[in-house]
Amino acid sequence: GENVEQHPSxxxxxxxxxxxxxxxxxxxxxxxxxxxxxxxxxRPQLIIDIRSxxxxxxxxxxxxxxxxxxxHFSLHITETQPEDSAVYFCAARLAGNTxxxxxxxxxxxxxx
Amino acid sequence: xxxxxxxxxxxxxxxxxxxxxxCVQDMDHENMFWYRQDPGLGLRLIYFSYDxxxxxxxxxxxxxxxxxxxxxxxSLILESxxxxxxxxYLCASSPQTPYGYTFGSGTRLTVV
Numbered sequence: 126g127e128n129v130e131q132h133p134s135x136x137x138x139x140x141x142x143x144x145x146x147x148x149x150x151x152x153x154x155x156x157x158x159x160x161x162x163x164x165x166x167x168r169p170q171l172i173i174d175i176r177s178x179x180x181x182x183x184x185x186x187x188x189x190x191x192x193x194x195x196x197h198f199s200l201h202i203t204e205t206q207p208e209d210s211a212v213y214f215c216a217a218r219l220a221g222n223t224x225x226x227x228x229x230x231x232x233x234x235x236x237x
Numbered sequence: 238x239x240x241x242x243x244x245x246x247x248x249x250x251x252x253x254x255x256x257x258x259x260c261v262q263d264m265d266h267e268n269m270f271w272y273r274q275d276p277g278l279g280l281r282l283i284y285f286s287y288d289x290x291x292x293x294x295x296x297x298x299x300x301x302x303x304x305x306x307x308x309x310x311x312s313l314i315l316e317s318x319x320x321x322x323x324x325x326y327l328c329a330s331s332p333q334t335p336y337g338y339t340f341g342s343g344t345r346l347t348v349v
Binding site: 131134159161167168169170171174214216222224225226227228229230 | 268270272277278279280282285287295327333336337338339340341342343
C-alpha cells in the first residue's frame with residue numbers, strides 16, 4: 126500500500142519568512158495530494174490540493190508543487206504570519222475510490 | 238455551517254465499557270471514515286465505508302467495529318474500551334471522486 130513520509134516534524138520561522146514542508150510517497154499510482162491545516166483544538170481543514178496531471182498550484186500565499194518522477198510534493202508558504210502557526214498534514218491517494226494516506230504532520234511555528 | 242458533526246466533544250469512559258461514537262454528515266457524501274489522532278503518529282485509519290451497510294478495515298481496526306445503517310451516519314464502536322484507546326477520534330466524509338475530506342471536530346476520548 127501507499128506510504129507517505131513528511132518532513133520536518135517541526136519547523137520554526139520568523140514572521141515574513143517562507144516555510145517549506147516536503148512529503149514523499151511510495152506508490153507511483155497515487156494521483157491526488159491534499160494538504161490540511163489543523164489549528165490547536167480544531168479540525169483539520171483542506172487548504173490546497175493538487176492532482177497528478179498538474180505540476181504546481183498556487184492560492185495566494187500558499188503553493189504546492191509535485192514532482193512525479195521523484196515522488197514528492199511540497200507545500201510552500203510565503204510571507205508567513207502568526208496565524209499560519211498550526212500542524213500541517215500532507216496526504217496521498219491512489220487512483221480510484223481509496224482512502225487518503227496521511228503523513229505524520231509538521232508543527233509550524235511562526236515567531237513574531 | 239457545520240457539515241460533519243460528531244456527537245461528543247469529550248468523553249470519559251471506564252475500562253471494559255462499550256463506547257459509541259457517532260458521526261453525521263449533511264453533504265450527501267458516499268464515503269465516510271474514522272481516524273484516530275495521536276501525537277507523533279499522525280492520522281491513522283480505523284475503518285471506512287463507501288456505501289450504506291458497507292465497511293472496510295483500515296490500518297488499525299483491532300478493538301473497533303463500525304455501523305452504517307444510513308448514508309449520513311457512521312458510528313464507531315469500541316466493543317470493550319481499554320486505556321490504549323484513549324485518543325482523539327476524527328470522523329471525515331468525502332464524495333466518491335478524488336476530493337479532500339471534510340472532518341468533524343473530533344471526540345477526545347479518555348478511558349480510565
